Amino acid sequence: MTALKNDIFIKALLKQAVDRTPVWMMRQAGRYLPEYRQVREQAGSFLNLCTNPELACEVTLQPLRRFDFDAAILFSDILTIPDAMGLGLYFTEGEGPKFKYPIITAADIKKLPIPDPNIDLRYVMDAVSLIRKNLQGSVPLIGFSGSPWTLATYMVEGGSSKSFQRVKGLMFEQPKLMHEMLDKIALSVANYLNAQIEAGAQAVMLFDTWGGTLSSEDYIEFSLYYAKQVRSLLKTDIDGQQIPTILFTKGGGLWLETMADSGYDALGLDWQTDIQIARARVGDKVALQGNLDPVSLYAQPEIIVDKVKTILQKYGQGSGHVFNLGHGILPDINPEHVKAMVDAVHEFSPQYHR
């Protein structure tokens, strides 16, 4: 494998010295780019796009041709694992993801298989290898998965949810059964991320999109516990190269101290959390990734630049910060505004690394 030409993303996650703050963007391969919409149309459906390694590779690389991002992230869906478990993922217009066979009974949980990622999720591993090859060492490739709790919410609800009534019902009334399911999902997630690492992912991120809907005690028991279990099973060293790990719980700002003890190298921050206070709270335990309000990108470029400067200044001196949004980019953002953000990180961050 080619050595990385730009490894500041990896170094910042490991809190090693860098000469400026690295930057990438959640959902950077996405609908805000006209070239993405073109490939998406060509694919016919979102699922076709995810399951076709050539097309997934193409859309992964698109944002890097436009912007000076310091990392690429695998283009995929967070629900590939439940789909590989046989739940039958499909998408409906305007309603998001759905499962044909959601988890309803104890028997559904008992019979849940642990997918073999190199067989059942071959298309993902093929995409990872292809992207890694095409990147030619320009920037590192991030692999990812939904967190066990987040995957469980979709599996039990049968799709997106507002109140999480079914999955919380299972958690409140049959906690043992819930733990049994989460155990299986955690093992599947770890296998999946390890296969991505073997196929070429140089960092991995766990997206706990719905951990923030839980009470503090339920978060610790049903979400963070399984994020830690995943972490403990990860191979984070390939040929002497460390694979940094990132944990992102949207709405998790209350629990940063506990999250910082979970074994991950970095925590993703949503935009509600003040990054200066967050850094003081986690100390030297982890790096931080974030956290511009995604809605800021609708504002004029000069306002975006100001907001970037504020976040850089709040994090302050030294390594351990990866600039990002506090959540995925919204689909109708002007790409010129993304450029303003990326360029501002390049221009104004070196002063914090002297």
Add this chain to the structure above:
Amino acid sequence: MTALKNDIFIKALLKQAVDRTPVWMMRQAGRYLPEYRQVREQAGSFLNLCTNPELACEVTLQPLRRFDFDAAILFSDILTIPDAMGLGLYFTEGEGPKFKYPIITAADIKKLPIPDPNIDLRYVMDAVSLIRKNLQGSVPLIGFSGSPWTLATYMVEGGSSKSFQRVKGLMFEQPKLMHEMLDKIALSVANYLNAQIEAGAQAVMLFDTWGGTLSSEDYIEFSLYYAKQVRSLLKTDIDGQQIPTILFTKGGGLWLETMADSGYDALGLDWQTDIQIARARVGDKVALQGNLDPVSLYAQPEIIVDKVKTILQKYGQGSGHVFNLGHGILPDINPEHVKAMVDAVHEFSPQYHR
């Protein structure tokens, strides 16, 4: 006016000694009650129900006939003020509230009137007087309003929103104009709450439903600042009787220390926030109200009882806790489950007040 027969709700908010923890429930007058659904049908529309003092009084009293709640809360909508400002509130099936004339231009903000609550919102004041009279001093009556920031979101978005793109756009790009609008709304909210207090409300609560969608610094500048402004304008003493004030920011758990310095007597807590940690963070400055996960009420009564006991135990010894949900009750909860919650507070809280 009759003296209160049960004033433990008022006393707990003021951190005065009580013999058990008081309990009420956000949206306790609502769709989960068959008798509410009957009156709602009779009214023909939700707005008819809100604007008819006799019907609003009836649904306010309904939950008190079923459950041993320690407070009544005015039945009304949070968007009565923008409606009185001329924005034309209406409701569409499944889409929630909408405004015919949302705020679009600077001129729209310049011409926003400050409503006279005793004229423009007479129906609310008539409902307050009627409810107060009908309560006959059994329990106190809570008046309420949406917070200035929360009202501004609906006024600019024209209804509910997911990303708050328009209102944040105004905030980011024209902060002075945003402040001008929030100033007008804050004055209107203070006038409205003062009129409710004069009409008979014995405590008031400010619902900041969307403050938690802001970054920390935007929350302080655009939401909390105006909640404080409202508080500073309130008449909180009527005939020597103190009128306690409650501030509830959904998703505000990160900012409790600052909120505790805002002049309110109590803070509402959402269910994500650990009430034990919250109490340690705010110290003796404020009482706390909350914070059972509303979804818990789907679980079997014995599980609900356990969760009530955990929250009571977490708050611990002494006054200053009002038991409540962490958000409004969901519309399809079994009323028997509410009874289990209320009865558990009655049974298991006295030990914390010895």
